Structures are given as C-alpha cells and as structure tokens.
Amino acid sequence: EAQVTQNPRYLITVTGKKLTVTCSQNMNHEYMSWYRQDPGLGLRQIYYSMNVEVTDKGDVPEGYKVSRKEKRNFPLILESPSPNQTSLYFCASSLGLAGGHYEQYFGPGTRLTVT
Amino acid sequence: GESVGLHLPTLSVQEGDNSIINCAYSNSASDYFIWYKQESGKGPQFIIDIRSNMDKRQGQRVTVLLNKTVKHLSLQIAATQPGDSAVYFCAETLAGGADGLTFGKGTHLIIQP
Numbered sequence: 001e002a003q004v005t006q007n008p009r010y011l012i013t014v015t016g017k018k019l020t021v022t023c024s025q026n027m028n029h030e031y032m033s034w035y036r037q038d039p040g041l042g043l044r045q046i047y048y049s050m051n052v053e054v055t056d057k058g059d060v061p062e063g064y065k066v067s068r069k070e071k072r073n074f075p076l077i078l079e080s081p082s083p084n085q086t087s088l089y090f091c092a093s094s095l096g097l098a099g100g101h102y103e104q105y106f107g108p109g110t111r112l113t114v115t
Numbered sequence: 116g117e118s119v120g121l122h123l124p125t126l127s128v129q130e131g132d133n134s135i136i137n138c139a140y141s142n143s144a145s146d147y148f149i150w151y152k153q154e155s156g157k158g159p160q161f162i163i164d165i166r167s168n169m170d171k172r173q174g175q176r177v178t179v180l181l182n183k184t185v186k187h188l189s190l191q192i193a194a195t196q197p198g199d200s201a202v203y204f205c206a207e208t209l210a211g212g213a214d215g216l217t218f219g220k221g222t223h224l225i226i227q228p
Contacts, residue, residue: 042219042220042221090159109156
C-alpha cells in the first residue's frame with residue numbers, strides 16, 4: 001500500500017531532551033516536507049526537500065533540523081525542544097515538481113507535547 | 116509565502132444539500148490550487164486540484180471553481196453525506212512549486228441529519 005508513515009504517533013517529552021520524528025514514504029517520491037498544525041493557524045511548512053541531500057527552510061524552521069540521506073526517509077529533529085513546539089506534526093511527500101506534481105500526500109500525524 | 120484564507124471557520128449544512136466552501140487567496144502569482152479534506156485524527160487527504168489556466172474542474176461529487184479576477188477559490192460538494200464531515204483546506208503554490216504549499220486555516224464542515 002502506497003503510504004507515508006510517521007513514528008511515533010504520540011510523544012510526550014521534557015524541555016531540552018533531543019528527539020527525532022521519523023518519516024518514510026514508499027512511493028519513490030522526490031519531494032518531502034514537514035508541517036506543523038496548530039489551532040487557528042492551520043498548517044505551516046517547517047522544512048522541505050526536493051531530493052536527496054537537498055533541503056530548504058519553510059515558513060517556521062526555527063528550532064528544527066532535517067536530513068535527507070535517502071529518498072524514502074525525511075526525519076525531523078528537535079535538538080532542544082521547547083513548550084512552544086507542542087503541536088501536531090505532519091510529514092508529506094509528492095512525486096516531484098518537475099512534472100508539475102504538486103499534490104502532496106500526508107502521513108497520519110505525530111502529536112508532540114513538550115512540558 | 117502570502118496567506119491563503121477561508122471565509123468561514125465553520126459551515127453547517129443539511130444532509131443531502133449542496134455545500135460550498137470558499138477560499139480567498141492574495142498572491143496573484145499563484146499557479147496551482149488544491150483542496151484537502153482532513154477528518155478527525157487523520158492527515159489531510161487530497162480531494163481535487165486546479166491550475167491557474169482553468170476556471171472549473173469537476174471530480175466525483177466535487178467541483179472546484181477558480182476566479183482569478185477576484186482571487187477566489189471554491190469547493191462545491193454535491194448531495195452532502197455524513198462522511199463529508201471534516202475540515203477542508205485550500206492550498207496554493209507558485210509556478211514550479213518549489214516553495215511548497217501554503218495552506219488556508221480551514222473550514223469545518225458539519226453535516227446536520
């Protein structure tokens with residue numbers, strides 16, 4: 001089944017404790033992206049990657065890191081989480097931009113709470 | 116990118132009626148628009164898309180209309196069913212898509228029995 005998977009789905013952590021949220025897609029998509037979703041603010045892009053070893057900042061990149069060493073994986077890293085990073089996080093992927101394939105397919109979400 | 120907004124945070128309709136969800140965008144350079152549906156506890160799901168060189172596109176029970184003159188996008192759902200209850204987001208991107216998608220804040224569609 002074609003899908004985007006994220007782990008963990010739920011995470012409660014403490015301020016300053018490094019964490020990684022994994023994202024994997026099995027559709028051989030070139031483009032991958034991370035969003036956070038907050039009440040009243042909708043979905044905001046954190047980082048995106050157009051291909052392996054190519055990453056760029058989105059609208060709200062502060063406090064986050066990403067890497068794209070393999071095509072299928074795009075982990076989101078919080079080196080020192082803070083309470084304002086409590087949010088619902090979504091990973092998404094799309095076939096690629098060159099062919100005009102802009103529609104993105106989303107994972108199930110990771111609900112992160114930082115205390 | 117510039118924001119994409121929706122007119123109403125909540126829309127309540129009777130089952131069987133048609134629903135119209137509206138979205139206003141501010142960037143006239145936007146080239147591609149998508150509607151997503153997000154059910155409770157799930158990620159957004161692609162519904163339908165439209166490019167800026169079109170003004171109407173139809174899918175199964177859904178129609179997207181684009182009015183570039185007033186920078187307005189709408190999603191029409193025919194014969195609304197209980198399974199249509201969700202939050203609907205419009206999203207836009209510039210030509211080339213490199214900046215990713217910019218999402219509106221969403222409209223919660225509530226289906227009354």
